[in-house]
Amino acid sequence: MTRHAVVALTLAAAMGGLTAPTAFADSIPSPSSASVVPTDPVVTGVTVNGGNDVVVGTTERKSFTVTVHGSAAPGLHFADVDLLGPNVGFYTTDTFCESPTACTTGFTVDPRRDTYNEGFDLSNANAGTWYVDTLVDTNDGDSLYTRHAGAFRLQRAARITVNAAPEPVAKGRTITVTGKLTRANWDSYRYAGYTGQTVSLQFRPKNSDTYTTVKTLKTDGTGNLRTTVKAATDGYWRWNFAGTTTTAPKKATGDFVDVR
Numbered sequence: 147m148t149r150h151a152v153v154a155l156t157l158a159a160a161m162g163g164l165t166a167p168t169a170f171a172d173s174i175p176s177p178s179s180a181s182v183v184p185t186d187p188v189v190t191g192v193t194v195n196g197g198n199d200v201v202v203g204t205t206e207r208k209s210f211t212v213t214v215h216g217s218a219a220p221g222l223h224f225a226d227v228d229l230l231g232p233n234v235g236f237y238t239t240d241t242f243c244e245s246p247t248a249c250t251t252g253f254t255v256d257p258r259r260d261t262y263n264e265g266f267d268l269s270n271a272n273a274g275t276w277y278v279d280t281l282v283d284t285n286d287g288d289s290l291y292t293r294h295a296g297a298f299r300l301q302r303a304a305r306i307t308v309n310a311a312p313e314p315v316a317k318g319r320t321i322t323v324t325g326k327l328t329r330a331n332w333d334s335y336r337y338a339g340y341t342g343q344t345v346s347l348q349f350r351p352k353n354s355d356t357y358t359t360v361k362t363l364k365t366d367g368t369g370n371l372r373t374t375v376k377a378a379t380d381g382y383w384r385w386n387f388a389g390t391t392t393t394a395p396k397k398a399t400g401d402f403v404d405v406r
Contacts, residue, residue, distance in 0.1 A: 183219060184218075184219050184220065184286050184288075185217075185218055185219040186218065186288060186290070187216060187217070187218040187222065187282050187283075187284045187288055187289070187290040188216050188217050188218065188290070189214060189215070189216040189280055189282060189290060189292045189295050190215045190216050190217065191215045191295070191296060192212060192213065192214055192215065192278045192280065192295045192296025193211075193212070193213045193215065193296070194210065194211075194212050194278065194296060194298040195210035195211065195212075195298065196210075196211070199298060199299040199300075199301050199394060200255065200298060200299070200300045200301065201301045201302075201303050201394040202255050202257050202268070202300065202301070202302065202303060202330065202332070203257060203303040203330045204257055204258075204303075204330045204331065204332070204335045204336060204337065205257065205258070205335070206257075207254050207255065207256045207257075208254065208255045208257075209252060209253070209254045209255075210252070210253055210254075210255075211250050211251065211252050211253075212227050212229070212250070212251055212252075212253060212278060212296075213248055213249065213250040214227065214248070214249045214250075214278075214280050214282060214295065215247060215248055216247060216248075216249075216282055216290075217246070217247050218246070218282075218284040218285075218286075218288065219284075219286075220246070220284070220285045220286055221243075221245075221246025221247070221284065221285045222243040222245075222246055222247060222248070222249055222282055222283070222284055222285070223242070223243055223282075223283045223284055223285045224240065224241070224242055224243060224249070224282070224283040225240060225241055225243060225249035225251065225280060225281065225282045225283070226238070226239075226240040226280065226281040226282075227239055227240065227241070227249075227251050227278060227279075227280055228278070228279040228280075229253065229276050229277070229278060230276060230277050230278075230279060231272050231274065231275070231276035231277075231300060232271060232272055232273070232274045232275070232276075233269065233271035233272055235268075235272040235276065235300075237253055237255075239251050239252070239253060243282075246285075249282065255268060255300070256268065257330065257332050257335065258335060268332050269332050269333055270302070270331060270332050270333050270392075272300060272332070273300055273301060273302050273332070273391075273392035273393070274299065274300065274391050274392050275297055275298075275299055275391065276297065276298055276299070276300050277293075277294045277296070277297050278294070278295050278296040278297065278298070279291070279292065279293050279294065279295065280292045280295045299391060299392075301389070301391075301392060301393055301394040302329045302330040302331075302332065302392060302393045302394065303329065303330045303393075303394055304327065304328065304329045304330075304340065304387060304389070304393050304394050304395070304396040305327075305328045305329070305337055305396060306325060306326070306327045306328075306345070306385050306387055306396045306397070306398045307325045307326050307385075307398060308323065308324070308325040308383060308384050308385050308398035308399070308400070308401050309323070309324050309325065309401055310322070310323045310383040310401045310403045311324075313402070313403050313404060314403070314404035314405065314406050315377045315403060315404070315405055315406070316377065316405075316406055317377055317378065317379075317405050317406065318376060318377060318378075319376070319377050320374050320375070320376060320377070321374065321375050321376070321377050321383070321403060322372070322373075322374050323347060323371075323372070323373055323374070323375065323383050323385075323401075324370070324371060324372045325345075325370070325371040325372075325385045325398060326339065326365075326368075326369050326370050326371065327339065327340045327343055327345060327365050327369045327371065327385070327387055327396075328340060328369055329393045338369070339365070339367075339368040339369025339370070340365060340369050340393065341365055341366065341367050341368065341369055342364055342365060343364060343365045343369075343387065343390070344362055344363075344364055344388070345362065345363065345364070345365060345371055345385050345386065345387050346359045346361075346362045346385070346386040346387075346388070347359070347360045347361050347362070347363070347371075347373060347375070347383065347384075347385060347386075348360060348383070348384050348385075348386050349375075349381055349382070349383055350381055350382045350384075350400060351379055351380070351381040352379070352380040352381050352382075352402075354381075357382075357384065357386070357400075359386070360375060361373065361375075371385055377403065377405045378405065379405055380402075380403070380404055380405050381402070381403065381405075382400030382401060382402050382403075383400060383401050383403060384397060384398040384399065384400040384401065385397070385398045386398070
């Protein structure tokens with residue numbers, strides 16, 4: 147039985163079944179004139195970091211927001227947000243809702259030390275898919291707990307280099323394109339070679355804005371890349387790494403080669 151039904155029954159009992167005086171009866175609002183009809187809370191979704199993955203390097207803290215979307219009458223009031231990830235990763239915070247349908251709170255991840263959650267260090271094992279659990283309160287005191295209301299990826303930042311040589315080069319001659327793919331190591335606080343990863347070699351003609359994939363290959367045991375192509379026209383060469391669940395994508399800045 148809802149709290150509103152209890153109130154109605156109490157009022158009826160107090161009146162002893164007597165008919166209310168006309169003046170009193172006229173003052174009781176009809177159901178159609180009630181300003182708000184209370185409803186149970188509903189969580190419709192969660193937005194983490196504006197819909198983007200959370201990418202963390204080796205030195206700088208990364209701050210991001212989590213917004214819980216929902217509805218209730220007379221509106222959402224308060225939200226408790228928990229983030230749960232691989233290898234017992236756990237963050238929690240709470241916030242008052244900024245509107246009847248949204249509650250936004252902030253988190254900060256420190257790759258060197260999580261000072262915001264006692265005793266928990268960010269390690270490589272924490273990279274991957276994280277889930278968002280929520281507990282929302284409404285303005286009339288109802289609550290709703292939602293397990294896995296949303297998900298996002300906490301990823302290790304990547305770096306990639308490129309060098310195309312020789313420059314300039316005669317048309318039809320061979321160009322050697324090298325590079326290296328590395329990613330943040332949250333255990334050593336350095337960038338280390340990312341081995342065995344598929345990377346695309348791409349080319350953009352001098353007067354074009356579009357890169358086209360020429361070939362794909364895998365990084366070697368230290369993250370290095372090396373291949374050869376024929377020089378045809380002036381343009382930019384780059385490596386493009388699409389990323390993995392644990393590591394963010396990365397594109398190298400194009401290296402221009404003058405073909406003569």
